[in-house]
Amino acid sequence: MQVDPRALRFSAALTTVVLALVLVTGSAWLLAAQAVVFALSLFGASPYGMIFKGIVKSPPSELEDAAPPRFAQAVGLVFALAGLVGYVTQITPLALGATAAALFAAFLNAAFGFCLGCEMFLIIRRIFPAAN
């Protein structure tokens, strides 16, 4: 499975905006919506990617393997869910901390093309070698 890297950057930029809005407004609903987007992206049905396809019609100059960004979406989903638990239970440090972590990774991806979620793979494997 291959993906357009421009769509990935676009999705990361949109994710950055949404997560920043979550932090500013404190809206658990908006974070829940972002969590749904992460979950859908995990199964290759990224709503942000579809918006990109609707706007940009030119073909990409190169394609990328879909597995690394999907893994990163899973990491994003974990942080979004943790943040959601924080907002719903009003544990403010958890709400802000987890959402900020997701914002941090989304911004690095959007602005620098650096996939922090992908980098987590080897570190997670080093800690849990048998987790197959």
Next chain:
Amino acid sequence: MLSCSVTGLAVVLVTLAVATLVGVIVRRRNGVPRDVGGDVERLTTGDLGAPLGERATLVQFSSAFCQPCRATRRILSEVTAMVPGVAHLEIDAESRLDLVRSLNIMRTPTVLILDASGRVVKRASGQPRKADVIGALGLAVGE
């Protein structure tokens, strides 16, 4: 509802500022071959599961969820085709966690540049530039 709009805005600004700083540092350091600090490691054919190159060896650690690994593989293949006596070995980090731990590898791709005896001369984490690999190889072959 949480009333954290001012706190939330501060968190956004601090997060973006730190992320920008980290992004600039990562971009600057990414893929640059560096001297190996501390104890000098020596890898054998037994460690690697494949013979060392006659003059030098490029050892690439890759993983399944690694976007720049494919481009790194292409760059290292081009270099080995150019410089005689240099071998390119690719190791799946997940299946060799023993080596990953003993060499303290945190990222993929990580490229180790070994001299003829298997001594780790330089190490690059992140996708290296071709010219940097050639430069580091010169050092490995010249010694």
